[in-house]
Amino acid sequence: MILRAGKFYDSEGNLVPLEFGNKEQIKLMNEERSRVDCFTGDGLPVSIDIDERVVYDFQIRFKCICGKQIYRDYESEESDDFEGILKREFFCSECTRGYTAEIDPDDTEGALIRLKK
Numbered sequence: 001m002i003l004r005a006g007k008f009y010d011s012e013g014n015l016v017p018l019e020f021g022n023k024e025q026i027k028l029m030n031e032e033r034s035r036v037d038c039f040t041g042d043g044l045p046v047s048i049d050i051d052e053r054v055v056y057d058f059q060i061r062f063k064c065i066c067g068k069q070i071y072r073d074y075e076s077e078e079s080d081d082f083e084g085i086l087k088r089e090f091f092c093s094e095c096t097r098g099y100t101a102e103i104d105p106d107d108t109e110g111a112l113i114r115l116k117k
Ligand SMILES: [Zn+2]
Pocket: 064, 065, 066, 067, 068, 092, 093, 094, 095, 096, 097
């Protein structure tokens, strides 16, 4: 049985009427009360879960024909996820020129930037 928004429900979610002297209902109400007391008093103690997660931040920066620096980055949990950064839009905020990026066949960790036609 669970207590939700002041009403009792069985494990299938059916409403269970309040029954005077029902030990399970009294126990649930006491638990609810002590939980509320925590929130309004000393505070409810909870644990902080820490998930260790590695994020690789792929970055490309180059100078536009007009001289303005263009910078894009892309975060991935995979160290070899180059597709994500290459698919980014490379537009110059100054002169609006667009560029494309693709893998440099001569450099596995490099890209070739070309002016968009
Ligand atoms: Zn530009």
